[in-house]
Amino acid sequence: MESCVKIINEWDIVAARQLGRNVAKEIGFGTVDQARITTAISELARNIYLYTEKGLIEIEQVQNNGKKGLCVIAKDTGPGIENIRKVMEDGFSTSGGLGAGLPGVKRLMDEFTITSSSDDGTKVKAIKWLR
Template sequence: MENQSCVKIATEWDIVAARQLGRNAAKELGFGQVDQARITTAISELARNIYLYAGQGQIGIDFLEGNGRKGLKIIAEDNGLGIQDIRKVMEDGFSTSGGLGAGLPGVKRLMDKFEITSEVGVGTKIQAVKWLR
């Protein structure tokens, strides 16, 4: 059951489109309203980061199924400058944009699984999974 939907992120409107895609996918899979909001918020943060720091990239959403569980995987990818210090951006309160700094640590808390890989000068890939309870 892995059919990936994708939204290219290049404008602020693309962030809205990615949120909507995520909410629809979460609803379709049977997530309750609270988890739909968590997933949508995580997508919003990831898409906003792509827009602010990389200029463009994409958000993909996969349906997962295995071991009697169903879930959604969000993949945020860009070819931006990359993240120099992943540990630092994963600290609560850290922000380079003057925002609240809830960004990536917030996404990690909202989701069940969170993985980040980044190479300076190459780009960043973040995968986050939410399992249906």
């Protein structure tokens, strides 16, 4: 099962959050982990909205060695992130925000990878495993 939401305007952020919460609930995540997942999705979708022309959030159920989880993939066609190490520092912000975005997503989820280039944009993959 995979679903995606195109991120073009602010309402798409809400739609992505809602989709993530629904899928998390279907998988069996409790309310605390549902909140963690939706917060992570919100941050990723907001980054797409703020820094790129367009992108999408994909949400899928994943399994590994009998474990169930939820995978969030955020992809955009923006200019890419010049210095990934810098944006992963707590407190770093280019928008005047708190700078909790990507480091916060990494803390909220169990697995986190990011790739970025000026040619292909940015892709973030984050997984939360059901305990």
